[in-house]
Every structure is written in structure tokens, then in C-alpha cells.
Amino acid sequence: MDLTRRACLLLGGNACLALGLSGLGSLLFPEPAVVPALRLPRSTFCDWTNHCLARLSYGVTPQLRAQVQAIGIDAWLEAQLADPTPEPDVARRLRGYEMVDCEPSSCYEYRPEVIRAQLGAARCVRAYASEHQLYEIMVEFWSDHFAIDMGKADCAYLIADDERRVARAHAFGSFGELVRASLSSPAMLWYLDGRDNRAGPGVTSPPNENHARELLELHTLGVHGGYTQDDILQVARCLSGWTVRARHEFHLGSVVFEPEHHDPAAKTVLGTTIPAGLGAGDRDALCAILVAHPATATHLSTKLCQRFISEQPPAAAVSAVAATFQSTRGDIRACLRTLIATPAFRGASPGAGVGAGTDAAAAAGVALRGTLFKRPFHYLISAMRSADATLSDPAVLLDHLQILGQSPYRCATPAGYPLAQRHWQDGLWWRWRVAADLVGNRLAGIGVDAAALQQRCAGSAGLASHILGRTPAPAETQALTGLDPDQALSVLLASPSFQRC
């Protein structure tokens, strides 16, 4: 630990990313002025390595290139699917954002704007600096799947706790645990009004069905998952009685079950009976029914495929992932492994034969590589990472994310920020501007040295290969003709190819 820490201090920021599994010793005391030349993509299409790096990370830093060159893409993939380990560099960068680890009761002492700024900044820092790129992508994925707008009621004070106990705790884990964690998250109980869902003796009006509806529609079965209005009511009855301690109560922000507000009678959810008298146990019984339902497997698999394959993923890919989901009872890591192994993820266009999963075979049908439109957050972070930017203060990123419509923790609907391209493509002009401002060092707290990067890539063609993950097409070479390194880098980051991964 000490060695790594020391290495970080010596090498600064991103260099730690390069440590990984490659020779720690040789990097500890480098020759001061020698920056190793990058080995750049040489193929005219995005090869398997560059495809994986683009799809499964928030962008390819020069250090990541060097690391993967040393260990190979298979080892990198395995490392990405492993549970994350503590990262001193990231921890150091997060030191100023105490809200990240703050307990709910303490969060109540801060203003919501402070919490929002800190958590938004931390989200950017982690995506930018963490070696566990796929893990951070999955945290974002689950933050959308179980979206909470921190602008509502007490959510601001509870959302850091929610992220720790839901998305971060189970990003690669069991979907059932994830749903259970979300159902007992104080932030979610505030956000979808579950805390007010009271039934039982003396209460004649119907329970609040908001949480029940979104649990079925968004979190588990999906809107066409085959449930009825009566199922929603039954689910609301199952969940009645769970509430959150509010201000002026002991244990502020903690979740409690109040038996007197729970509907104790039997319920029938999706044809399965939950016997009377289970009390708090209704929640686990309900969870088991929902997670085991085939519609849940299809819904989750579709969303995963939309995130990693394409907006309209081939049915074969979805059903392969769904089969894994069912056979493993929602093991998310196993689902991701299946997904990455599908021909669709490899980028094969329909009809193109992909045999044995070799690069040569995949090359025949790589048309679908580089076709997934990046959402604003992904775009901004990948521009910084690809440009080898230094990051000392991400506040400016939050301003741009707001204009582009993807402020962290502020999605206005419980559906989370959508995956579909049409929601994001209107920000093109703004993306070009941000790319120019980034490269021109006009974004406070972010530094870029385009000339140094171009030098490391041995010229503008090399720079293009690094940014695009393949050698530039003739039109791209032409577009870079006569440009200085700043202009070349900003054109590359604004180019159509870099909007996609």
C-alpha cells in the first residue's frame, strides 16, 4: 500500500492507472524525461481490444493502452469483472468530498446544494480516475435503473447512502439483493412515497401505489411484463408499513417497519399467494416472486444489451443474457460475461458469419462496432480520458452536464436517464464547443496538453488512431490536414466517430 501511495505521489494522478498488473518496480523510478511511445491501433477497423476498451470503459487513456498492451485484453476483461479493490489514488481525489461517505443523519446538517455538488463531482472523479471502469459503468447503470431525483423531499440527504448500499454494493452481484437493497433504501422510500404507504385497521382509503407501480414497471417486470392494476395494488399492500424516520424523530433517516400500518391479510401477486401474517416478511416474499418472473429476466437483459450492444439489440443476444439471468437467479456478473460473449457484442452485423469468436472472423462483420451513441456523461469523461487530461476540479463538468441534460442524481423521472440516442443527439453543437474548450484549456480545473499527446503518438495520424481506436479514414486524415495539435485534438473529439463507442 505504501509503495503504491508513494508511486502515486511520485508519478501523479493517472500514472497509477498504468501500474495495474504491469511492472510496478520499473515504473517506480522512471527516467525523468522519457515518456514511452504509445503502441497505437493499426487496423482500419476497431479491433477486438479497442472495441472492448471503448465499450466497457469511460474512454481509453494512454495509460490504459499501455496497461492492456502489457497484460492483454483477456486479463483486462477479467480484472474488470472482478470485485473492485481499494484505490488510493481515487480515495485521495475524493478526500474533499466528505458527503460520499457521510451517514444519513449527518448529511442532514448540510445544504442540499453542497451535497449535490460533492456527489456530482465524486461521480465524475470516479468515472475519470478509477481503474474499475466497468464497475463504475454498472454503478451508473443501476443509478439509472433505480433512479432517484435528489431534488425531491429528503432525498438529497439520503442519496449517498442509497448509492453505497444499492448500486455500489451490488453492481456485479445478485439482482435479487439489488432489488431488496433498493426496497429498503430510505432515499427510495422517500422518492417513490413508499414511506407514506400506510394500510391496516382504521385506514379506509387505498394505499399509495407509486412505489409499487414503479417497482413492477421500471425495476423488475417492465411495462409489458404482464401485471395488472390489481397486482399493483397487491404489491402496495405488501409494502405497506415500511417508513423512514424523518426530522424530529430518533434515528433520523433510518428505515423501520411499523406493523400497525401494514396490511396483514393475504395477497396474491402475479398469481402467487403470499399468506396472511408475514408482516415485514412480505417484502422478501414479494421480492422472490418478482425476481424469479421471466419478464424480469427479459426486461433486465434487454436493458443490459441496450447499454452494451445497441439500442435495438438482436433477440438472440437478449435471450442468451436472459437465460443466464434465469439460470443464475440474477447473477449480474454472469449476465455480463454472457453478454460480452455474444456475437452481437462482438459487433457482428446480422447475417455475417462469426465463427469461433476469432478476430479474423469478427473482422468480417465489425460493422456494428463503434455504433453506440455516448450519453453526455460518457462523452465528457471519455474526452478527458482520451485527451489524457488532468483533473483537479470537476465542477465545470457538472455545468455542462446540466446543459446537455444529464445532471448526476437529478433525473426528473424514476425511469432514469434513457439509453436511446434520440434523447442525446441534439447536444452535438454543445459537444463541439466543450471539446474545443477542453483542448484549449478553457475548462477550469481541467488541463490538456495536446502537443505533448500528439508527440507521444508521433504525429496527427497517430493521435487520430489513439482517439478513434483505429487508423483514421481518408476523410478524417483530410480533416486534420494543416491543423495544429490543439485543433487536431478538438476536431477528433468533436468528430462523429468519437460520439460513439
Next chain:
Amino acid sequence: MSAPHPTTLVVIFLRGGADGLALMPPLHDPDYAALRPSLAGADTGLALDGRFTLHPQLGALGALWQERRLALIPACGSDDQTLSHFEAQDLMEHGAHGVGSGWLGRHLAASGAHALQALSMDENVPLMLAAAPGAMAFRCLQGAASDALCTARISALYQQDAQLSGLAATAVSAQARLEQLSRSRHAPSAQALYPDTEFAASLRTLAGLLTAEVLELRAATVDLVGWDTHVAQSRILPAQAELLAGGLAAFARDLGPVLEHVTVVVMSEFGRRAYENTTLGTDHGRGGLMLVLGGRTQGGVHGDWPGLAAHQLIGPGDVAVATDYRQVLATVLGRDTGLSGTVFPDCDRPALAL
């Protein structure tokens, strides 16, 4: 005589399912008080006709009502039965089942609109504008290019991109025109007191674009979120109503004579359950409220009112849909542009007298 001045349609979508019942309560209906023992109490807004009043916090719209430029259509909605925000919004924005384009997009394409005649004031172009020629999102168009050479090179790359070429070209030309506009900054008229809200700011910008006529706008869309009042509705809804009415009233005043050529439609994906829930809120329902205002609009309350008696409610206790939202939209399109036939293929209900 010169050709009639074209009308600009401004669609304001209240995301989350606005409670039409509370916004325009049938205050004298005994069923209303019975269904909403806690929520129905304090309404003392403007009396519209013998049946309905206006929510007190919509009071800023009173002048437009008096001038007969505000039409209200209660019990308005779609045939969506999922009661899902997202399904209901999708359907309403497509304007038909099983089509890819949006109703407003189809209308603009059919009426021969060219690029830059449709603008979303938010960060993305909503589904209702899908298939509109060159619709743009205003928020992401501001700010000048920093390097003309780079912009030219970037544009050249996008020209070869089958999927994004149109979008990129429109962005470049829209940005150039907006830059022109920003040099002659719009000062709102003295009577227009815009509240300090994001929604009002969007309308203020839009009023500037409409009065300057830089873009020959035919349609604009503005979203207003925050209508999903499952809990403590009496705390949330008045503020939302004030936000809406304050912005709209200032917009109408600011436009002045230009309002003659502007029609504003306010809609939401559904209304809310007729009865209140245990948490003094209301759950997703069916029939809601639509508003139409502008220089060409005849005021008044339009459409049938299905009533709130137990046998008149539908499903789990929802206001029945007496007027299809497409009837209202088709009426407006037909009245303002003479075109409406192809926009809503499955709706042949008669026009209203808006």
C-alpha cells in the same frame, strides 16, 4: 391582400400527469368533495361557468380568460390504459399506435416546413417532434464557435455521416442565426413580469425568438416537470400551478400583438385518480385537462363532462376520457394551418369550437 400570417404552435407538456380535477375543479359537484375530503376544501378560484372554477394559483390566467383567449377542455386524454408515465407520454407524443414519428413532426413535414422551423426549448427534442425537418434543441445551441476552421473541418466529417449529417448541418446554421439574434437582445415588454423560474426563462427566450422572427418558427415545445403528486398534493400543486400560470401570463403579455399568430397548447400524459389516497395525494388516472390559448382561440370550457359519480368513473376510479387529446390537437392544426388530415390517422372525432 397578402397571405395570412402563419401561426406558431407552442406545446407545453406537463410531465408527470397533471391533476386536471384540481386545476379546474367542479367545485359544486358533491361527488368531488366526497372523493377528496381533504384536498377539495380550500379552492376559491375564479368561477369559469356554472360548473367549474379555476385553481386559485392559476389566477394569473384570469385576464386571458376574460379576454376569451383561453379555452379549457376537461376530461381530456388518450386511450392508454397502462397508467405508466412513459407509455402514456409515448403514445401522446406519437399521436397514434405503432408509428415512429411524432404528431407535431408529421404535421411539420406535411406542411412543408423546412429546417429550423421547430425548436425545443429544453435540452433535447421531444418525441412529438420526431420526423420534423431539422428540429433543434435550443439549450445546446448557444455560444459561438471558437475556431471557424475547426468548425468547417468538423462539419465536413459530419457530412459523410449518414445518421448525423442532417442534425449537424442544422445545428451549424441554427447556431449562426441565433448568434445574430443574441446581438440584438430581446427586452421583454414592460407589462410582462416573468417569474424567476426556468420555465418562465424558456418562455421569455421563446418570446424573443417569436418577436424577432429570426427563425420563422412554426412550432416550439417546452417541458414543465413536477406534476406527479402522489403525496401532499396541497403543498406541491399550488406551486406548480403558479409556475405554469405565471409563465404563460407573462409570455402572452410579452408577445403583445404577436400573440395573434401564436397558439399555445398545454397538455399532460394523463389526469389523476378521482379520489385522494392515504397520503393526501392522488395516483395516476385517466381524464385530465388541456388548455389552448392564443389570438385565434375562442375562450370557454369545451367538450363533455362525464361526471364523478361512482358509475361515471372508470377503472380503479378515474375520470372518464370524454374528449380525445387528438380532437383538440387536430382542431388547432386544422384551424391554424388548414392541415390536419394525415396527422392523426386513427382519430376521426369531430373538431371542437375552440
